[in-house]
Amino acid sequence: xxxxxxxxxxxxxxxxxxxxxxxxxxxxxxxxxxxxxxxxxxxxxxxxxxxxxxxxxxxxxxxxxxxxxxxxxxxxxxxxxxxxxxxxxxxxxxxxxxxxxxxxxxxxxxxxxxxxxxxxxxxxxxxxxxxxxxxxxxxxxxxxxxxxxxxxxxxxxxxxxxxxxxxxxxxxxxxxx
Amino acid sequence: xxxxxxxxxxxxxxxxxxxxxxxxxxxxxxxxxxxxxxxxxxxxxxxxxxxxxxxxxxxxxxxxxxxxxxxxxxxxxxxxxxxxxxxxxxxxxxxxxxxxxxxxxxxxxxxxxxxxxxxxxxxxxxxxxxxxxxxxxxxxxxxxxxxxxxx
Numbered sequence: 001x002x003x004x005x006x007x008x009x010x011x012x013x014x015x016x017x018x019x020x021x022x023x024x025x026x027x028x029x030x031x032x033x034x035x036x037x038x039x040x041x042x043x044x045x046x047x048x049x050x051x052x053x054x055x056x057x058x059x060x061x062x063x064x065x066x067x068x069x070x071x072x073x074x075x076x077x078x079x080x081x082x083x084x085x086x087x088x089x090x091x092x093x094x095x096x097x098x099x100x101x102x103x104x105x106x107x108x109x110x111x112x113x114x115x116x117x118x119x120x121x122x123x124x125x126x127x128x129x130x131x132x133x134x135x136x137x138x139x140x141x142x143x144x145x146x147x148x149x150x151x152x153x154x155x156x157x158x159x160x161x162x163x164x165x166x167x168x169x170x171x172x173x174x175x176x177x
Numbered sequence: 178x179x180x181x182x183x184x185x186x187x188x189x190x191x192x193x194x195x196x197x198x199x200x201x202x203x204x205x206x207x208x209x210x211x212x213x214x215x216x217x218x219x220x221x222x223x224x225x226x227x228x229x230x231x232x233x234x235x236x237x238x239x240x241x242x243x244x245x246x247x248x249x250x251x252x253x254x255x256x257x258x259x260x261x262x263x264x265x266x267x268x269x270x271x272x273x274x275x276x277x278x279x280x281x282x283x284x285x286x287x288x289x290x291x292x293x294x295x296x297x298x299x300x301x302x303x304x305x306x307x308x309x310x311x312x313x314x315x316x317x318x319x320x321x322x323x324x325x326x327x328x
Binding site: 058060061071072074076077080081088089 | 218233236237238241288291302
């Protein structure tokens with residue numbers, strides 16, 4: 001009887017306590033990649049940024065109605081499905097800004113972490129596996145490791161990034177405090 | 178051999194799939210109205226329309242234009258909006274050296290088709306990728322407003 005009660009309490013606590021287990025430091029290697037210029041330059045509010053210093057995109061490029069640029073200056077006017085021959089014009093399929101709900105502009109790593117695991121802001125992704133899937137497979141993300149024209153790469157290989165993501169997700173997506 | 182739809186006509190071209198569309202237009206088809214400016218999608222001189230959207234032909238591989246309706250400056254007056262833009266450009270005498278103007282007219286026409294009565298902000302956001310080294314921007318803006326019927 002006592003054991004059953006304890007088990008029930010534990011189960012209820014598990015439900016109520018959606019708080020993640022694990023160490024927020026597990027997000028550090030993830031943050032080191034997603035907060036690097038190749039990622040964060042497109043997780044902006046009004047306009048994409050560019051270059052390692054993150055300046056606002058030249059030519060007054062803006063987010064527009066759907067993250068693909070203004071009415072007649074779409075990202076795809078210049079950005080093709082792959083980098084241009086000399087890599088000066090970067091490209092990947094469906095080049096566009098991250099949705100507004102996924103903006104990281106002005107956030108610290110704790111804020112980015114909380115956005116990534118919040119279904120209201122992450123495209124309704126609920127499980128760790130769903131949250132990290134974009135970073136494992138999306139061609140726009142993979143472009144960061146083949147950015148062309150000697151652009152700075154993220155600070156670890158994509159393979160190591162996946163390992164860090166999986167470790168973080170398996171631990172319940174803990175965020176830095 | 179690749180088949181393209183240029184200004185409403187089917188055209189077979191010899192170019193490789195990764196050849197920029199601009200090379201096909203200018204070198205293979207001798208349609209020299211579309212200009213080579215920077216070759217890096219930074220100036221807008223090579224602007225054409227793909228399915229009505231401005232695109233920089235210098236970085237658009239032929240493979241990305243296949244199956245789309247390509248419109249160049251040579252056919253811009255075939256649409257009512259394009260004709261109005263062309264006339265406004267002539268009336269205000271927009272060009273100075275003229276080199277960027279075919280790209281400017283392509284961008285302006287696409288803008289007016291999408292937003293018939295553009296604000297100055299709409300114009301800025303549509304045209305900022307089209308550079309004019311003569312600085313004819315005030316006349317470009319005035320001509321767009323004129324073509325829109327606002328001036």
